[in-house]
Amino acid sequence: MGVDTDAVYAWTFGINAAICGAAGALVAMTWVVHPYLGLPYTVRSFMIVILAGLGNVMGVFVAALGLGAAENFAGFILGAEYQAAFVFGLLVVILVWRRFSLGRKRRVLR
Numbered sequence: 272m273g274v275d276t277d278a279v280y281a282w283t284f285g286i287n288a289a290i291c292g293a294a295g296a297l298v299a300m301t302w303v304v305h306p307y308l309g310l311p312y313t314v315r316s317f318m319i320v321i322l323a324g325l326g327n328v329m330g331v332f333v334a335a336l337g338l339g340a341a342e343n344f345a346g347f348i349l350g351a352e353y354q355a356a357f358v359f360g361l362l363v364v365i366l367v368w369r370r371f372s373l374g375r376k377r378r379v380l381r
Contacts, residue, residue: 315358322337
């Protein structure tokens with residue numbers, strides 16, 4: 272009785288695999304495919320998750336728009352060749368800032 276969740280999960284996985292396969296076929300027609308093709312997108316996705324947090328959909332939306340705006344602004348100011356380097360630099364700055372800001376909030380329990 273009710274919705275068969277195993278069937279829904281199986282269909283969702285199958286549809287996702289088909290969409291990813293079609294997208295991969297379209298990408299392979301336009302770009303040279305190599306193992307490091309998705310690295311910049313992975314770094315951007317990782318940075319968005321660091322900024323927004325897991326499970327925060329609105330935060331992910333705001334972080335993605337903010338990162339895109341900052342990246343394009345850096346490309347305009349620094350030049351297109353430093354646009355990807357700006358994302359890596361911003362990632363390092365945010366990770367260091369988070370490390371020190373979280374370290375200050377630790378208290379010793381008595």
